[in-house]
Amino acid sequence: MTRVAAIDCGTNSIRLLIADLVETPNGPSLTDVLRQMRVVRLGQDVDATGEFAPEALTRTFAAIDEYAQLIREHGATSIRFVATSATRDAKNRNEFADGVRQRLGVDPEVVPGEVEAALSYAGASSVAPAAPGTHILVVDLGGGSTEFVLGNGLGPVASRSMDMGCVRLTERFWRLAKPTAESIAAARAQVNAVLDEVQRDVDFSLVDRIVGVAGTITTLTAAALGLDKYDSTLIHGAEVDIDKLESTVAFMLEAERETRASLGFMHPGRVDVIAAGALIYGCILERVAQASSGRITTATASEHDILDGIALGLGTGH
Secondary structure (H helix, E strand, C coil), X not given: CEEEEEEEECCCEEEEEEEEEEEECCEEEEEEXXXXXXXXXXXXXXXXXXXXXXXXXHHHHHHHHHHHHHHHHHCCCEEEXXXXXXXXXXXXXXXXXXXXXXXXXXXXXXXXXXXXXXXXXHHXXXXXXXXXXXXXXXXXXXXXXXXXXXXXXXXXXXXXXXXCCHHHHHHHHCCCCCCCHHHHHHHHHHHHHHHHHHHHXXXXXXXXEEEEECHHHHHHHHHHHCCCCXXXXXXXXXXXXXXXXXXXXXXXXXXCHHHHHCCCCCXXXXXXXXXXXXXXXXXXXXXXXXXXXXXXXXXXXXXXXXXXXXXXXXXXXX
């Protein structure tokens, strides 16, 4: 048994998993010791400026300092730090890499979208393993990008990563203002154009089940379930009707900021970007339902995602 620490640094949040990793005949297995999440908005304005803002780096380094202390306290002996969409795009990513190295003693892995997709599939598919002859579509909706991975019982068979996430869409179309009918229509048109590209590589008609991961999707699931507060034990593995999720999407797009902020399950760092994330997920669900001729009527949420894939990789060496 090895105690490992995995860090997923995305565009909106940075998350830590400390777990005990055990090699089994069926591959590596994880037992959670600690999970933490901080919303640091590392990708603030990267879409517009092409580089990390100084205040975004300050927030992120403060969170990494906290994580370094937790890793020491819990005795993790192996650390893996993976950075995704915003870091791929930032011109001053060396400054970020130097800060990570100083604090954790490891180099951040700035992974391409295809690797990000495979890591997400490895973590998410544990909640709903594909039965023989069936396909699962894992959707990892982040702040800067969204990954689509179609897989079966043997692993991924097709994937696509697109620069379409809740932070990126918010900054492009409405920033902190309430979405208008015009901005929603423009954003929806852009998302659908992206999905046209995705479907050239990932055949939605093969999907037998959708599994959605990351904070936007788990938050929308909490809303659809009618939870008073965020409860990962109720959200993880929850299968919700697409009709219910679509009505939740409509609510998030129509709600005033104060209304979104007052929701007991809503993390403060998601209040300003949840509407864009909801729009993206709603478009994806609509596409998959259409491609399946109505056969797909539900979507499952998973709390296991790229973070678990990163940790599992410490057992497999990749």
